[in-house]
Amino acid sequence: MSSPLRAVLSRLVKSVAVVLAIVLLNFLLIRLAPGDPASVMAGQAGAADQQFMDQLREQFGLDKSIYEQAWIYLKGIAQGDLGFSYRQNTAVWQLIAERLPATLLLTVSAFIFALIAGVVMGAIAAMNAGRSLDFIISVVSLVFYATPLFWIGLMSILLFSVYLGWLPAFGMMTVGAGYTGWDHVLDVARHLVLPATTLGLFYMAVYARMTRASMLEVRDMDFVRTARAKGLKSGPIVRRHILRNAILPIITLAGIQAGQLVGGAILTETVFGWPGIGRLAFDALLQRDYQVLLGVFLITSVMVVIFNIITDLIYRVVDPRMGASA
């Protein structure tokens, strides 16, 4: 087995272990929580008696021991079954699958926006270090870095939807408009603008600051001096030598933050009524819909793990030193 392949494989095994651990942890945490889901359901039925609640408990396996429940759940997962939501009367997998695309659309757009805008801003700032442009960019990113995401969301709704009326404030498409084809795409895009920027701004600030710092650090490195001693123009120096090396820590960071993006998505999806799994998770949290929660957690963790593997691979491509165990 070649060594990069081996590294990727061991990475995968490790990831699976992490995912397993997460499943167990969440399962235990949630099961240990107070509140009996059967009584909620019974309550919502308008009236309830013991017989009805026992029925419910039995139906959803709530009368079994916690270990049995965990085991049943784990077995289910191994067979690709994320459980069944008794609140929504639907397979958890289906609930998540229906909402996952919306979340992916939101987070990936936010991520791409943040990464491109952030790196460009950071690079401009670093190249003008000490000048007013740098100052402006630094202040802007410091402010976005400190602004609560949900508040930016609200303020941008106020500004862009309520007062200026430029962009829709909520949802993923114009309700009842029944657009098709390009109109549909455009419609979704218009709805995407505010939530994606809101979610992305914080990370944009993070990447801008990071890029700036990283570039300034790389700028003082020996090999940059070498490049200058070669008589290179500043363009190639920045692109080939400084940026190329400065981007490495950002890739790592981006990988780590993929998971945090999902957290941000809960807030964003709440503020903008975006029909994704962040919203699903929050509703499930409030309703103690255990199965859905477990499913969402599992999926987000898997997403994080996948993101990490991807960044790992990208890193291997970008940094030749990685994966070469000489």
Place this chain on the structure above:
Amino acid sequence: MSDPLLKIEKLTVALPSAGDRVNAVSDVSLTLDKGEILCIVGESGSGKSITASTVMGLLPSDQLKITGGSVTFDGIDLLALDENGMRKVRGARIGMIFQEPMTSLNPVMKIGRQIEEVMEAHGIAREKRQARAIELLQAVGLPEPEAIAERYPFRLSGGQRQRVMIAMALALEPDMLIADEPTTALDVTTQAQILKLIRDLQRERGMGVLFITHDFGVVADIADRVAVMQKGVVVEVGPASEVLVSPGHPYTKSLIDAVPGFREQASAGSTEAPVLKVSGLRKVYRTGGGLFAVPKEFVAVNDVSFSIARGETLGLVGESGSGKSTIGQCVMRINGIDGGKVEFNGSDIVNASGAALKAYRAQAQMVFQDPFASLNPRHKVGRSIMAGPLAHGVDTATARSRMEQLLKRVGLDASAADRYPHEFSGGQRQRIGIARALAVEPDLLVADEAVSALDVSVQAQVLDLLREIRDEFHLAMLFITHDLRVASQICDRVIVLHRGRIVEEGEVTNVFGDPQDSYTRNLLAAVPGQKWHRGEQQALPA
């Protein structure tokens, strides 16, 4: 005689206000002719690099400002050039090599590409570049140049990288080469090769070379002319033959006197019973390892045996990575071992633990290489020195008085106890380190590269101190160094290590005077400036 290739006149560069002196360099005037090697020597911080950077236009202009003087290169006023004008000079007409080969190449760009970049920057047609790069790699003596061109820097050794740097600097056949301590980070053997390479290329192409070093041995081997700098001022300039043999300035003289030479008198040796006995020592490092990877094993020390008696100094020499420090750490029980025995005063210390280990700690001490890293920056000096005795149950008052005595003994004021390490110079810190080791009143002292980081003049003082202390306290000393001349100055016996094995061992003058093993012979041959030491004037370049 035509105009010199490079003419520096009254160059003054100001330091930022917080500096310890006003100017980094002041009123520096130097000239360099075509086909000539000018060495700039001087202690750390004397302004050598600043001078070179100024010529190259690479001063960090936000921190250091040129406040006076001129630099003329081949009739061009370099200081008057704008960035674009300067850029055209850099790489094309003046090449430069730096001290740190490990960090001077872009880690994520292939070697060949990095060389081609120089040509690209100066308008060489794309088709020619690749062939030329290979040709250059060949010229600097790299094996398989095609393969090397396709590699990333991390796959090359330090010496190879320095060759790549040279290839890069020479790509456009510049008129002048600036080399800022290009061999300081390298092994002696590699250093010798690189020095020879630079010298040969310079001859071949008739370049002017501005060579910066702090090692007089190197100067002796390579320089046509020498400029000596001290605290930003050129104190002496002249042909190498004159400056090295009959230095005019007292500073130059003191520097030259401090250069250690090989000892000629055999040491008396010790007749006592050995305190430390190492036999069949083996140490294996395991790295990597994981679910899918078998850990890689690296045998750092293999079957090493030796013993040291009180009052005796055993030297451990060998090139970088030969396992010297590893042995020291095994002896000190910082590392575990994978085979063999280490006995102190007849008792096994490898498996010692608890009280036995603690007792050993009071008897064996260590002096470290880096004076800046070996003292806890958050502890006052007094506290650092007292830590050992206190750890061994000595009461505070005794520890304190012992600490004060030792400070005096190593030549420091008692008031030093209340200061922090950063308030001391490197040499002073090394003295503090020695005092700390002595505070527990050990029988054995391990000194790992204890003087390597110091300037020659300071080095000489610390060596003297160590020697005195050894005699005064009747210590057994294990002296680890890569510098054969230093070893020869202080050791009674010496062990030559090569890849973790002993290749030669014996009384110092014997080993160095009449080496039996070919590795030892190579090592010795690579020591720069030997002919100068032996007084073979004629060997100096004319």
Place this chain on the structure above:
Amino acid sequence: MNASLRRFLTNPKAVVGLVILMLVVLAAIFAPVIFPRNPWQMASRPFLPPFQDAKFWLGTDMLGRDILAGLAYGAQISLIVGVASTVVAVVVGVLFGAMAGYYGGFVDDALMRVTEFFQTIPTFVFALLLVAILSPSVMSIIIAIGVVSWPPVARLVRSEFASLRSRDFVKAAVVLGQSNRQIIFSQILPNTMSPVIAMASLMVASAILTEAAISFLGLGDPNMMSWGYMVGAARTVIRQAWWMSFFPGIVILLVVLALNLVGEALNDVLNPRLARKGRQ
């Protein structure tokens, strides 16, 4: 240290940050004096716009509660949660990091797996879950934020420990016969404190943001007025009463900004080299 302190106090970032923080701390401390009325008490008519009644500069909310008083009392919660959860995170992180970095090998491996595990879990989601399970209260929020934010500290401390571990002065301490405990706590730990302190001040900032987000989603302590709660409660009336969400948001922004400035200034002063590395 005095020199660093001077450098710190002359750092413009530090000055701006400290001034804002000082104001907030004062507001938190003197809230009961300036606004003797319970912040939950109705003070005036509901939906009073700002800058109209001199007694209620920032207006009132839908139950007629004074926004300014709410902000002052909210400062208490934000600061308490920010500082306390950071303390939790730092203690846990330092312990984990110190053990892993100092002992290396198996201990390191095991502890780092745990750390990685906690880093993989989407932190905010996890914090929400913890608060929900422990049932919303100041205590549970502190615990939740602490639990999700220690891994970066652990990593930082671990790497500092690992590098200091091989530093000569630590070897010297080993050789001098100091015990592991002495070495960890008196030799190495003080040397890791500068970056940890700098990181901690940045963590207080993000803890305040997290607390605000948790309260915004309605999982805050229902008996404590907090900024996040105020924005969350105002969300639904944003069209009628922009000021209800605007001012608390601005205050959060300012405080977090101030803490970031202070953190950066500390970074600049305490570890000039690390300063540029940014976070994480």
Place this chain on the structure above:
Amino acid sequence: QSNNAARMNVIAFPEPPTLFIGLDQNGSTQTVSGKIYESLLSYDFDFTPKPGLAESWDVSEDGLTYTFHLVKTAKWHDGEPFTADDVVFTTKEFLMEVHPRARGIFQNCETIEAVDEHTVRFTLKQPFAPFLMGFEMSTAPMIPAHLYRGTDFRTNPNNNKPIGTGPFKLAEWNRGSYIRLEKNPDYHGEGEPHLDEIIFQILPDAGARAVAIEQGQVQQAQFFDIEMFDIQRLSELGNIQLITKGYEFYAPVARIEFNTRVEPFNDKRFRQAICHALDKQLFADAIFFGLGKPATGPISNRTRFYDADVKPYDYDLEKAAALLDEMGLKPDANGVRRTVKFLRLPWGETWARFAELVQQQLALIGIKVEIEPADPASWTSKYANWEFEMTSNYPYQFGDPALGVSRFFVSSNIRKGVAYSNCTGYENPEVDALFEKGATATSDADRQAAYSAAQKILVEDVPMAWLVEVDFPTLLDKGYEDVVVSAIGVNETYRKARKA
């Protein structure tokens, strides 16, 4: 989709967990599946029964026999005819197994039989006055016997493909986004329905819902879809009408329930003091933004047998303080007489504000209220298991005290672990007897007498503080007519609803 189709966009919040009304009677489930499933009757605003799947009905003199004559042309959405057998199956087998509230009604039946294909007869064991109120859509939705008989009702695959007899069929359900119902062309009502499709938009965010109705992206919002404070503003926009009719069947009274088992709530004076200290008008204005009026007692004035002639609790802090003084609860240095816990109802912002206002108001008489937060699960479980001191609630009354009110007060319904039972622990044999009489008496006059007496006693004993009779609002685009036509308003079939 053609754009001149008669379409209506309605908010659905929260997203219904399922559309199978047989198993789930959540509010939003009712709103959506009320268009898909039908029951035998519908009710006018004053609860007069109207035809549904039953064309006509007779009640015997002794109040023991109810005979329903069914619509003959009704078909299930899968094409099978709707028959008396379906009614028998639904009421005798299906609902008895899965629907506790319906069980409470149909367990009064001695026999349920199909007289012929289109006639069903219910024979009661003893008179049960509100029996005719039991054929509302969510109480007794008709379930197709041919798909459910003999199956495990809870796991029947048809649960995900609702098959009813209603004017609309499920066309598409895009979870998290919308549910589209389309016209049932085979509907039994002549020329009905008038709408081509109804799209339920799932808008989880309150702000988003307000914008949607404001900008005309949806044409109807109901219950608590729009936060109370927004109603007035939206109703003044010109294109939107505010309707408060159509909630008579639910007519909840927002109230605080006391756990009368625990100190100090076991003392009537303490409860009365609280009643005096709460400004009901303020609750109606500040919490419900005028959509409601102060309540006088356990029965809403919209529900049958209301009686206004009960002891009044005027807002009077002095009376409240006097009662507390009498109990010996003296203020301490901070003015606090007693600290109590308030278990907050987790159904959204309104109830958070409600709790905060209780806290504010009781503070004025020295009762310090600590709010206990709860998610739905823990609220329900704490409430059901009597682990609370006070909590708020607003259960539906289902048009008749025997169906929606007595359950909270009769001692036979003190059942630990069961939410929405007599959780306050109130026990009074006199009240038990009066409620019993109210349910079994056959004349309305007798019933009124019993319930009036019960109300008087309850208001004197105040096991709960009744604060506000909540008016649910329906916001409806002015371009639609005949939408709210019965006591169940938006949960109705919409067979008559049409574009103007």
